[in-house]
Amino acid sequence: MRNDFLTIPDAPNYEINSQLICRNKKTGYVLKKHRDKNGSPYYSIRKVNQKIFCRSPKFFRRAAKAAADVHSTFVPIYSLDNKYEINRAGVVRNVATKIVLKTKANGKCVSIQLSAHKYISRAIADLLWEAHGKIIERRFRPCPCFAESNASKFFFDNLTQCAHFLAPKVFLSFTTLKNYLGRRDASIGEWEITYLTSAPPSPRLEVHELNREARRMKKLDEELGL
Numbered sequence: 001m002r003n004d005f006l007t008i009p010d011a012p013n014y015e016i017n018s019q020l021i022c023r024n025k026k027t028g029y030v031l032k033k034h035r036d037k038n039g040s041p042y043y044s045i046r047k048v049n050q051k052i053f054c055r056s057p058k059f060f061r062r063a064a065k066a067a068a069d070v071h072s073t074f075v076p077i078y079s080l081d082n083k084y085e086i087n088r089a090g091v092v093r094n095v096a097t098k099i100v101l102k103t104k105a106n107g108k109c110v111s112i113q114l115s116a117h118k119y120i121s122r123a124i125a126d127l128l129w130e131a132h133g134k135i136i137e138r139r140f141r142p143c144p145c146f147a148e149s150n151a152s153k154f155f156f157d158n159l160t161q162c163a164h165f166l167a168p169k170v171f172l173s174f175t176t177l178k179n180y181l182g183r184r185d186a187s188i189g190e191w192e193i194t195y196l197t198s199a200p201p202s203p204r205l206e207v208h209e210l211n212r213e214a215r216r217m218k219k220l221d222e223e224l225g226l
Helices: 057-068 124-132 159-170 174-182 203-224
Strands: 006-008 011-016 022-024 041-046 052-055 084-086 092-094 109-115 118-123 145-149 152-156 191-195
Touching: 006 057, 011 041, 011 057, 041 057, 084 124, 109 124, 118 124, 145 159, 152 159, 159 174, 159 191
Parallel strands: none
Antiparallel strands: 006 011, 011 022, 041 052, 084 092, 109 118, 145 152, 145 191
């Protein structure tokens, strides 16, 4: 049995370790796990006010770890009715269950459940500013790219422009195309995509020149029957 027991905050007379073994702190008596009708385990523990409450072993362990972490600096998020909290590292968790929410968009957002069938997406940076007054430097930079098919080649300042351009041509939704471009797919349908680390000098001039040259070459191929 591992001796990494932590006190359960709602029932300070009990403690639980990483193996989810729960015991009475004074007597050392190990509690027996019960099973609900679905077969899921739970402990029945008496609070200080003598009320008994039942929760899963994982719930008690999460609550104990959260209470023991004096450096967590978790602060409730007012705009989410104080049902969720966030620390200065940008970790968001449920206040009641202590379950940490998974991040999306490369760790920039979290999906918040407001009700049984309603979810919203919130930026980590906005939540940090609200709860801790901490500003995250935004390092997003547009990614210019070329889209080329046959004799046509087009330049775009960012991936959003490219997605709007390709949507009616490859019969895919704008969102799907943004995902493909975001993961830097080299080709989408008949279009070859070239991603640039920075925009070429005088991009507007080069765009017009490239598009004009592409149209000229395409017209010449049609005249020659190619």
